[in-house]
Amino acid sequence: KNEVEQSPQNLTAQEGEFITINCSYSVGISALHWLQQHPGGGIVSLFMLSSGKKKHGRLIATINIQEKHSSLHITASHPRDSAVYICAVSKETSGSRLTFGEGTQLTVNP
Amino acid sequence: NAGVMQNPRHLVRRRGQEARLRCSPMKGHSHVYWYRQLPEEGLKFMVYLQKENIIDESGMPKERFSAEFPKEGPSILRIQQVVRGDSAAYFCASSLLRAGAGANVLTFGAGSRLTVL
Numbered sequence: 270k271n272e273v274e275q276s277p278q279n280l281t282a283q284e285g286e287f288i289t290i291n292c293s294y295s296v297g298i299s300a301l302h303w304l305q306q307h308p309g310g311g312i313v314s315l316f317m318l319s320s321g322k323k324k325h326g327r328l329i330a331t332i333n334i335q336e337k338h339s340s341l342h343i344t345a346s347h348p349r350d351s352a353v354y355i356c357a358v359s360k361e362t363s364g365s366r367l368t369f370g371e372g373t374q375l376t377v378n379p
Numbered sequence: 380n381a382g383v384m385q386n387p388r389h390l391v392r393r394r395g396q397e398a399r400l401r402c403s404p405m406k407g408h409s410h411v412y413w414y415r416q417l418p419e420e421g422l423k424f425m426v427y428l429q430k431e432n433i434i435d436e437s438g439m440p441k442e443r444f445s446a447e448f449p450k451e452g453p454s455i456l457r458i459q460q461v462v463r464g465d466s467a468a469y470f471c472a473s474s475l476l477r478a479g480a481g482a483n484v485l486t487f488g489a490g491s492r493l494t495v496l
Contacts, residue, residue, distance in 0.1 A: 309489075310468055310489065310490050311488075311489040312470060312472075313487070314484060314485055314486065314487065317484050355421070355422065357422075365410065365427075365474050365483045366427055366435060367412075367414070367424060367485070368424070369414075369421045369422040370421065
């Protein structure tokens, strides 16, 4: 079993829909990261959080440390949000080294 | 302030040749991480380096792979005698703070895509 599990693996939405991607982990962490990988392959760090909630534009990330669960929400989705969204954790024992989930492929149709 | 620069972006090698991938971290960052993304797979940690030191190479294959981060110049990931299974995207990321001081925000490069014929 992977230490970081994401769901769903694939997600198709219509423009404007509210989107949620989930991430569960089974290890002690110092932080959880949400990353975005575009079709061109580049990776962008969206959020790093260790508690509570963070918001940036239409993106919201939450984490529940007790339940070892995080969610990434996208409000008013747009076709340009189409990408792979990756959850990754910094384990307590490994500093900034990341352990990754398998990613969620999001497609937003116009 | 340029981000993390990786080159080459694309590299084609024949089996048995050597591949050298370079990574220049963000200005002021002295911690570099290399990750590999095999086709249709997730990202996997390879190695963590600081200037002139390998801190954690637990994700590196035991043979043919090596990494360095010299005092001057970029970090280099070197793959000797490449095989088809080495075909992948190799990403470099850098951070500012010391590892062990807690997790740090990582800035990723655009990746180097290696194709072994």
